[in-house]
Amino acid sequence: xxxxxxxxxxxxxxxxxxxxxxxxxxxxxxxxxxxxxxxxxxxxxxxxxxxxxxxxxxxxxxxxxxxxxxxxxxxxxxxxxxxxxxxxxxxxxxxxxxxxxxxxxxxxxxxxxxxxxxxxxxxxxxxxxxxxxxxxxxxxxxxxxxxxxxxxxxxxxxxxxxxxxxxxxxxxxxxxxxxxxxxxxxxxxxxxxxxxxxxxxxxxxxxxxxxxxxxxxxxxxxxxxxxxxxxxxxxxxxxxxxxxxxxxxxxxxxxxxxxxxxxxxxxxxxxxxxxxxxxxxxxxxxxxxxxxxxxxxxxxxxxxxxxxxxxxxxxxxxxxxxxxxxxxxxxxxxxxxxxxxxxxxxxxxxxxxxxxxxxxxxxxxxxxxxxxxxxxxxxxx
Numbered sequence: 533x534x535x536x537x538x539x540x541x542x543x544x545x546x547x548x549x550x551x552x553x554x555x556x557x558x559x560x561x562x563x564x565x566x567x568x569x570x571x572x573x574x575x576x577x578x579x580x581x582x583x584x585x586x587x588x589x590x591x592x593x594x595x596x597x598x599x600x601x602x603x604x605x606x607x608x609x610x611x612x613x614x615x616x617x618x619x620x621x622x623x624x625x626x627x628x629x630x631x632x633x634x635x636x637x638x639x640x641x642x643x644x645x646x647x648x649x650x651x652x653x654x655x656x657x658x659x660x661x662x663x664x665x666x667x668x669x670x671x672x673x674x675x676x677x678x679x680x681x682x683x684x685x686x687x688x689x690x691x692x693x694x695x696x697x698x699x700x701x702x703x704x705x706x707x708x709x710x711x712x713x714x715x716x717x718x719x720x721x722x723x724x725x726x727x728x729x730x731x732x733x734x735x736x737x738x739x740x741x742x743x744x745x746x747x748x749x750x751x752x753x754x755x756x757x758x759x760x761x762x763x764x765x766x767x768x769x770x771x772x773x774x775x776x777x778x779x780x781x782x783x784x785x786x787x788x789x790x791x792x793x794x795x796x797x798x799x800x801x802x803x804x805x806x807x808x809x810x811x812x813x814x815x816x817x818x819x820x821x822x823x824x825x826x827x828x829x830x831x832x833x834x835x836x837x838x839x840x841x842x843x844x845x846x847x848x849x850x851x852x853x854x855x856x857x858x859x860x861x862x863x864x865x866x867x868x869x870x871x872x873x874x875x876x877x878x879x880x881x882x883x884x885x886x887x888x889x890x891x892x893x894x895x896x897x898x899x900x901x902x903x904x905x906x907x908x909x910x911x912x913x
Contacts, residue, residue, distance in 0.1 A: 539566025539891060544721075546630040547572055548605065549645070551579040553679070553703050554662045554737065555634035556601045557710030562630065562717070563604040564882035564891050570624070570907065571602060571898065575609040578900040592875035594897065599877050602897035603869045609901030612643050621645070623911055625653045630717055634662035637673055647732045656730040658720040660713045666736035679703040682737040688745055708740040773815075776848055777823050782831045783848035786838070791818065797841055798825055869896035 544567040548559035563569040589596040610617035664677020682705040689697035716733035882891040
């Protein structure tokens with residue numbers, strides 16, 4: 533395991549004023565890469581994510597969601613409206629390299645911690661800000677920046693099924709906004725190294741979730757702004773069968789661009805009758821024929837058959853099935869983290885490798901104000 537001094541962002545100080553998921557996920561990635569991340573929290577309850585539960589799971593008084601995105605950080609609890617605590621924050625800002633915040637519109641200005649105020653204290657600071665909709669004014673200014681609501685507004689819930697909107701099973705807008713914020717912060721770090729100046733990095737949940745739909749939206753814009761519900765095509769052309777299908781004992785994902793390859797396999801193995809006039813069958817009908825054939829045999833049978841003919845396919849796994857695979861074990865994706873009192877959590881590690889090195893840390897998520905004494909002594913004598 534590498535210590536922080538061996539990581540690329542070592543010696544950088546990050547003040548993380550954010551809560552919930554988007555901002556803390558950005559702080560987590562910076563911490564994974566070696567930065568010292570101090571989480572600034574309210575003394576009475578701290579980050580609201582501490583009590584935001586998934587399936588009512590908690591560890592040592594905090595939700596496992598909080599633990600998963602706030603590991604490897606310190607906690608400094610202050611009242612941002614208290615004059616003495618404000619002096620502490622100003623001193624920390626003067627020493628910091630990066631600040632992250634995702635307060636509701638207008639709150640950060642009232643606290644005197646907006647970018648222009650912070651820049652007066654530290655002209656070279658890199659200031660990362662996450663909002664819901666990317667504007668500090670206008671008709672969407674006060675909309676709640678909540679992941680499900682942003683997904684619903686963005687159109688992404690209709691990608692899987694136009695007629696039955698379905699949200700992602702994870703907070704995709706929050707996570708992508710956090711990732712985009714890190715990209716902007718790293719770009720500003722490069723800029724500061726070259727030119728010596730800091731910068732303001734702004735991302736929003738809506739803009740981030742629009743960005744990941746780029747290819748789909750581009751198709752929509754070039755198709756006279758018409759969203760096609762169904763794709764009907766002649767099988768004499770190269771068209772796509774990409775879909776998850778049901779087999780006799782599970783599910784199988786097939787990714788193939790040339791349908792004739794699948795047709796040839798079905799015919800040569802006498803798995804489907806009546807495909808003589810396949811050129812006149814549209815794509816949706818052929819998917820139905822393929823589905824009927826797949827139900828006759830197991831995943832193992834189809835995997836062996838398709839892979840022998842270089843058709844790309846994979847079984848659809850549960851997490852438990854994934855964990856049992858040798859290929860997954862070789863990734864070493866899990867790590868154990870600990871609180872000072874011994875509370876223990878198994879979680880994922882940073883997915884980034886640099887020079888072949890995997891980045892891990894045994895430090896778990898902090899309790900509220902856990903590092904106050906150390907930070908006060910270090911920065912204020």
